[in-house]
Amino acid sequence: MPDLQAALRVRNLRKTYKDVVAVDGIDLEILSGECFGLLGPNGAGKTTTIEICEGLTEADSGEVEVLGLRWSSDASALRQKLGIQLQETQLAEKLTVFETLRLFRSFFRQGPGAEEAMGMVQLEEKRDARVGALSGGQKQRLALACALVGDPDLLFLDEPTTGLDPQARRQLWELIEEFKAAGRTILLTTHYMDEAERLCDRVAIMDHGKIIAHGTPRELIASIGVEHVVEFAAGNAAVDLAGVRGMAGVRDVRNENGSILLQVTELHKAVPGLLDELGRQGIPLTELRTHSATLEDVFVHLTGRHLRDE
Amino acid sequence: MSRRNFTDHALVQLTLMRMREFIREPEALFWSMIFPLALAAGLGIAFRNRPPEVLKIAAVTPRLAEALRQEKLLDVTQLPPELAEQFVRTGKVALVAEPAADGSVSYRYDDTNPEGRQARMLADQAIQRASGRQDPVAGSDRIMREPGSRYIDFLIPGLIGMGIMGNSIWGLGFSIVDARRKKLMKRIVATPMPRPYYLLSFLLWRMILLPVEVGVPLGFGVWVFGVPLRGSFAGLAGACVLASLAFSAGGLLLASRVRTIEAASGLMNMTMVPMWILSGVFFSSQRFPDLVQPVIKALPLTAVIDALRANMLQGAGLAQMAQQAAVLVAWLVVCFGLALRLFRWR
Numbered sequence: 001m002p003d004l005q006a007a008l009r010v011r012n013l014r015k016t017y018k019d020v021v022a023v024d025g026i027d028l029e030i031l032s033g034e035c036f037g038l039l040g041p042n043g044a045g046k047t048t049t050i051e052i053c054e055g056l057t058e059a060d061s062g063e064v065e066v067l068g069l070r071w072s073s074d075a076s077a078l079r080q081k082l083g084i085q086l087q088e089t090q091l092a093e094k095l096t097v098f099e100t101l102r103l104f105r106s107f108f109r110q111g112p113g114a115e116e117a118m119g120m121v122q123l124e125e126k127r128d129a130r131v132g133a134l135s136g137g138q139k140q141r142l143a144l145a146c147a148l149v150g151d152p153d154l155l156f157l158d159e160p161t162t163g164l165d166p167q168a169r170r171q172l173w174e175l176i177e178e179f180k181a182a183g184r185t186i187l188l189t190t191h192y193m194d195e196a197e198r199l200c201d202r203v204a205i206m207d208h209g210k211i212i213a214h215g216t217p218r219e220l221i222a223s224i225g226v227e228h229v230v231e232f233a234a235g236n237a238a239v240d241l242a243g244v245r246g247m248a249g250v251r252d253v254r255n256e257n258g259s260i261l262l263q264v265t266e267l268h269k270a271v272p273g274l275l276d277e278l279g280r281q282g283i284p285l286t287e288l289r290t291h292s293a294t295l296e297d298v299f300v301h302l303t304g305r306h307l308r309d310e
Numbered sequence: 311m312s313r314r315n316f317t318d319h320a321l322v323q324l325t326l327m328r329m330r331e332f333i334r335e336p337e338a339l340f341w342s343m344i345f346p347l348a349l350a351a352g353l354g355i356a357f358r359n360r361p362p363e364v365l366k367i368a369a370v371t372p373r374l375a376e377a378l379r380q381e382k383l384l385d386v387t388q389l390p391p392e393l394a395e396q397f398v399r400t401g402k403v404a405l406v407a408e409p410a411a412d413g414s415v416s417y418r419y420d421d422t423n424p425e426g427r428q429a430r431m432l433a434d435q436a437i438q439r440a441s442g443r444q445d446p447v448a449g450s451d452r453i454m455r456e457p458g459s460r461y462i463d464f465l466i467p468g469l470i471g472m473g474i475m476g477n478s479i480w481g482l483g484f485s486i487v488d489a490r491r492k493k494l495m496k497r498i499v500a501t502p503m504p505r506p507y508y509l510l511s512f513l514l515w516r517m518i519l520l521p522v523e524v525g526v527p528l529g530f531g532v533w534v535f536g537v538p539l540r541g542s543f544a545g546l547a548g549a550c551v552l553a554s555l556a557f558s559a560g561g562l563l564l565a566s567r568v569r570t571i572e573a574a575s576g577l578m579n580m581t582m583v584p585m586w587i588l589s590g591v592f593f594s595s596q597r598f599p600d601l602v603q604p605v606i607k608a609l610p611l612t613a614v615i616d617a618l619r620a621n622m623l624q625g626a627g628l629a630q631m632a633q634q635a636a637v638l639v640a641w642l643v644v645c646f647g648l649a650l651r652l653f654r655w656r
Contacts, residue, residue, distance in 0.1 A: 084497070
């Protein structure tokens with residue numbers, strides 16, 4: 001077990017762009033050796049927060065302490081210790097994978113060589129391929145390798161899997177899990193609840209520049225007091241929701257895009273109860289789905305919106 | 311503990327990136343190397359020195375035709391009056407000479423056409439001489455056709471100056487704006503790389519490329535057209551290095567804040583097009599009114615072209631190029647200073 005020192009401490013952080021409050025007084029503490037996730041919809045202030053921690057954006061007010069150092073006084077020492085992956089960086093297209101890694105390696109005093117970093121993200125067979133010819137997942141893995149060449153004590157990953165196909169995402173998750181297993185400290189932002197659930201030891205949910213909940217994924221899911229979600233559709237028939245709401249173990253009922261969502265505590269009682277109730281109302285069931293509660297449900301519970309609201 | 315050698319240095323790696331980005335972009339290679347050569351070749355051929363032009367004229371009597379043929383610059387045809395009339399009207403001949411009733415000669419030509427006026431002068435001279443005129447003052451000719459005073463000699467230094475300006479401003483401006491737009495600059499700034507290295511790598515790359523971008527048009531001019539190199543190599547090299555640095559600083563300044571290629575192109579064109587016109591690349595800037603001459607002299611492109619022409623064509627020494635050098639240094643200092651203050655690193 002790594003020592004439980006804070007790798008990153010943020011207090012009362014604020015940042016305003018013109019008339020938009022991007023970050024509205026947040027506190028964070030990330031322990032050494034953990035993978036911490038900032039989860040929230042687009043525009044929640046995740047990127048602004050992480051870029052302030054990375055020393056790329058200046059906060060209006062608040063305190064940021066990274067690895068016990070501060071940007072105002074120890075910037076150059078800090079840069080040597082951090083591995084950073086930005087959202088949407090396009091690396092030089094005309095350079096090869098190996099050349100790109102050598103370039104980034106040359107900026108750091110110590111760390112793995114370009115060959116070694118290539119191995120860490122499984123890009124050896126693309127060694128001499130131009131960056132412009134890589135797939136989205138390969139580019140993202142290269143960006144990850146660029147963050148690793150300085151042998152960082154703290155790794156910042158901003159939306160590492162956004163825009164990738166499912167297979168590339170899983171591959172990237174496996175890599176990040178390897179870094180976790182190697183005891184690296186990671187702060188990642190994401191708007192994928194499955195990513196946060198799978199990778200993060202602890203999660204802070206952000207919305208409108210504020211942290212609205214934090215804890216382990218398990219704690220957060222438990223906190224909303226529902227374990228399962230039952231979703232059903234009944235064609236065009238009008239369901240008497242009051243009857244459904246009155247069933248045992250149902251915490252909440254919502255109507256969403258023609259489907260009805262029930263948050264329930266006990267699935268084995270709720271599903272038969274629902275079928276009985278619909279039978280009593282004489283309503284034909286066209287769809288029925290259940291899933292265990294996720295961070296997505298936590299977000300919906302807290303804000304009434306989905307993480308990926310269109 | 312890693313063993314590090316020269317090529318592991320950040321500045322070397324950054325400069326290598328510039329080089330790779332350049333040589334792996336065939337279009338950049340074309341526009342900065344091949345295009346100026348094609349231009350020089352085209353203009354050199356278009357403005358090559360032709361033998362003096364022979365003018366076609368017509369005469370309506372054998373006596374007149376005989377007298378006119380004494381002038382070598384006239385190609386005389388004897389024609390019947392109606393046909394001669396038609397030829398001069400349609401421009402097939404520049405002038406028709408015909409005898410008048412009183413024994414004099416009359417010339418029919420278009421006096422708004424320079425060829426017509428020239429034919430009139432030559433024809434009249436030939437007629438007068440054939441009739442026994444003696445010139446009271448004798449004249450002799452010294453023909454100027456030797457290297458150093460031809461159009462191509464004037465043009466090559468202009469093209470070299472233009473090339474240095476274009477390559478420096480486009481090269482730096484585009485790379486910087488592109489890196490900023492793709493957030494590559496922000497990503498690099500997030501590493502411990504010392505920021506001056508980033509800018510320095512551009513200058514280093516410019517210096518590496520300079521001998522090629524100057525050498526190609528210069529070598530072409532010397533080899534194909536025999537353009538003279540009368541001044542010192544130090545003066546030539548110094549002018550080119552100073553110009554490259556000054557224009558690089560200009561490119562840096564133009565790209566210091568913009569985020570889009572479109573905005574950068576606009577700014578660069580706005581800067582370069584007036585200099586292409588005013589600074590005497592293709593024709594002497596002396597042709598502009600005296601009022602604007604001080605402005606023209608203060609332009610960096612004028613300075614480098616004047617310095618190159620003085621060096622190559624007149625063999626001017628370093629002291630005679632001091633004024634141009636001062637102009638270039640001033641641009642370098644002002645642009646670089648401003649660019650460092652304004653530069654947006656993300």
